[in-house]
Amino acid sequence: MQEIRTQLSEDLTAATTSQDVEAVRVRYLGRKGEITLLRKNADFSAMSAEEKKRFGQQFNELKRFAEQQVAAAQARQTGTAPAPPSIDMTLPGLNNHLGHLHPISLVQLELEEIFQSLGFMILDGYHVETDFYNFESLNIPRDHPARDMQDTYWLKNGLLLRTHTSANQVRALEHYGAPVRAVFPGRCFRNEAIDPSHENTFYQLEGLMVDREISVANLIAVMRTVLTAVFHREVTVRLRPGYFPFVEPGFELDIQCLICAGEGCSTCKKSGWIELLPCGLVHPRVLEFGQVDPDRYSGFAFGLGLTRLAMMKYNIPDIRLLNSGDLRFCEQFPAAV
Numbered sequence: 001m002q003e004i005r006t007q008l009s010e011d012l013t014a015a016t017t018s019q020d021v022e023a024v025r026v027r028y029l030g031r032k033g034e035i036t037l038l039r040k041n042a043d044f045s046a047m048s049a050e051e052k053k054r055f056g057q058q059f060n061e062l063k064r065f066a067e068q069q070v071a072a073a074q075a076r077q078t079g080t081a082p083a084p085p086s087i088d089m090t091l092p093g094l095n096n097h098l099g100h101l102h103p104i105s106l107v108q109l110e111l112e113e114i115f116q117s118l119g120f121m122i123l124d125g126y127h128v129e130t131d132f133y134n135f136e137s138l139n140i141p142r143d144h145p146a147r148d149m150q151d152t153y154w155l156k157n158g159l160l161l162r163t164h165t166s167a168n169q170v171r172a173l174e175h176y177g178a179p180v181r182a183v184f185p186g187r188c189f190r191n192e193a194i195d196p197s198h199e200n201t202f203y204q205l206e207g208l209m210v211d212r213e214i215s216v217a218n219l220i221a222v223m224r225t226v227l228t229a230v231f232h233r234e235v236t237v238r239l240r241p242g243y244f245p246f247v248e249p250g251f252e253l254d255i256q257c258l259i260c261a262g263e264g265c266s267t268c269k270k271s272g273w274i275e276l277l278p279c280g281l282v283h284p285r286v287l288e289f290g291q292v293d294p295d296r297y298s299g300f301a302f303g304l305g306l307t308r309l310a311m312m313k314y315n316i317p318d319i320r321l322l323n324s325g326d327l328r329f330c331e332q333f334p335a336a337v
């Protein structure tokens with residue numbers, strides 16, 4: 001009986017016209033149908049009273065089931081099926097899935113929390129900037145070769161898409177004066193040919209601290225504190241000289257490779273160190289552009305590549321995944337709460 005029940009359901013599912021349904025009805029419930037014959041052929045004389053009773057019950061149940069299913073299938077074919085239940089739009093949805101935070105947002109939020117705990121403000125800037133804030137005020141005049149390092153998207157009106165979050169430095173100095181402690185996370189743009197490690201749209205987190213007697217020691221202390229919190233373990237840092245027109249001295253800050261602890265492996269290309277971020281002491285000319293007296297104040301600045309950090313932290317092999325909008329990528333990161 002169970003087999004007949006299953007077979008009937010399958011046959012009805014496969015039926016696409018009302019003639020098909022009728023054929024199914026005849027096959028099971030007709031005078032010589034399988035269900036009808038089940039009773040005709042039953043050998044009641046070989047059954048006990050108890051067995052007869054059970055057979056009767058099961059047979060009746062099967063027959064009722066078959067009749068109902070056939071009637072419903074017939075109704076579906078002839079369009080007389082009952083209307084689906086009406087929808088109550090005020091009920092909460094069944095799927096209250098909120099989506100996932102993008103890995104760059106995750107890294108950004110984590111850094112913001114760390115910097116806030118150190119007394120830094122989180123500030124926003126403009127994606128469309130002036131030549132003055134993006135270059136001139138950072139000690140990169142119009143004919144300076146350092147402009148060649150940042151292939152800029154210029155707009156027809158003379159403005160540009162900011163090439164780095166450093167564009168916020170002088171804006172913040174003008175607005176808040178000294179002392180000031182701030183970080184500026186955000187999107188930057190450069191005319192790059194796109195490949196697994198280059199994008200025309202990427203994220204940085206700029207930092208600026210200006211106060212009395214700020215030195216390289218303060219820079220190293222803050223960087224070590226922040227990086228230890230980001231990587232959840234003690235990190236060893238080193239500074240190498242690096243050139244950027246808006247800092248003097250300027251550095252490349254490296255961290256000791258976290259994979260091999262400085263032994264040398266494929267991740268650190270056998271050097272034991274990983275280049276992490278450029279930084280330095282704010283150039284006196286930048287302070288002057290921001291109306292801050294360089295004889296009274298000094299400061300440090302750094303430019304952390306958020307995109308690069310997210311790729312390192314989550315082992316993301318191709319930068320193009322980040323702006324792909326592909327949910328299969330985003331859904332691998334913790335859900336929004």
Ligand code: DAH
Nearest residue numbers: 164166278279280301302303
């Ligand atoms: N703005 C630079 C860039 O995008 C990075 C940078 C270097 C930022 C040194 C800084 C710094 O604040 O001190 O290439």
